[in-house]
Amino acid sequence: MSESDVEAALDGLQDSGGAASGYEDDDDAIIVLVSAVEHYSYCPRQCALIHLEQTYEENVFTVRGRLAHERVDTGDDAANRGVPTLRSMPIWSTRLGLRGKADVVEFHEGVPYPVEYKSGRRHGIHADVQLCAQALCLEEMLGRPVPRGAIYYHATRSRHEVSFDERLRRRTVELIGAVRAMLAAHELPPAANDARCRNCSLVDACLPQVVAEPARLRGLQSVLFRAWDEEESEADPRRRTHDA
Numbered sequence: 233m234s235e236s237d238v239e240a241a242l243d244g245l246q247d248s249g250g251a252a253s254g255y256e257d258d259d260d261a262i263i264v265l266v267s268a269v270e271h272y273s274y275c276p277r278q279c280a281l282i283h284l285e286q287t288y289e290e291n292v293f294t295v296r297g298r299l300a301h302e303r304v305d306t307g308d309d310a311a312n313r314g315v316p317t318l319r320s321m322p323i324w325s326t327r328l329g330l331r332g333k334a335d336v337v338e339f340h341e342g343v344p345y346p347v348e349y350k351s352g353r354r355h356g357i358h359a360d361v362q363l364c365a366q367a368l369c370l371e372e373m374l375g376r377p378v379p380r381g382a383i384y385y386h387a388t389r390s391r392h393e394v395s396f397d398e399r400l401r402r403r404t405v406e407l408i409g410a411v412r413a414m415l416a417a418h419e420l421p422p423a424a425n426d427a428r429c430r431n432c433s434l435v436d437a438c439l440p441q442v443v444a445e446p447a448r449l450r451g452l453q454s455v456l457f458r459a460w461d462e463e464e465s466e467a468d469p470r471r472r473t474h475d476a
């Protein structure tokens with residue numbers, strides 16, 4: 233499959249409407265974004281804050297990540313010159329109700345090979361499941377097996393190759409189902425309040441130390457409502473008379 237064959241195949245897929253049609257009518261049909269799979273794997277609450285509540289905060293890690301993706305879009309990081317490559321490629325799976333964008337898809341002798349760009353060092357299994365979700369989309373879109381891909385880490389300027397074995401595929405499909413169930417339930421999962429929170433850009437919105445300790449949360453709620461009651465009494469003279 234040459235680069236022009238791939239582009240022609242993509243044009244055909246986009247003309248046919250891709251995965252977007254028919255997926256918004258009921259809970260089973262909720263579309264899951266590929267990025268949500270990584271977020272859920274890292275912390276289900278983080279995933280809910282971003283994808284249910286549209287909360288987004290920048291920190292040093294998210295800024296680095298954004299800059300890393302911008303460099304990919306300009307082609308500055310092309311590691312395999314001479315290999316047919318598509319950048320910022322829209323991807324989807326109708327079967328899994330999944331949609332997203334692949335940073336880079338290389339074609340090694342016609343075999344699609346997704347490459348995800350990350351700032352920093354190893355993101356471990358969380359990045360691997362995101363990449364595997366991309367591979368599942370590409371297999372369905374292009375009708376070809378996608379056995380491997382890679383994560384490129386800017387901090388070490390190195391590629392970590394990921395093999396999409398059965399175990400990783402199963403884990404990825406489970407996570408897609410878990411994200412969909414969470415979106416359907418419209419509920420924030422409990423806070424992890426552990427080492428993950430140190431590097432999380434959503435720590436100020438999430439307040440893990442507060443919400444993970446029910447006694448502390450109850451104390452804060454009582455202070456909050458006492459202050460609110462006092463304000464209401466000040467503002468409403470009838471209530472002041474009645475209370476007196």
Ligand code: SF4
Pocket residue numbers: 275276277278279281422423424425426428429430432433434435438439440
């Ligand atoms: S602060 Fe911690 S619990 Fe809250 S979203 Fe981030 S990682 Fe999850």
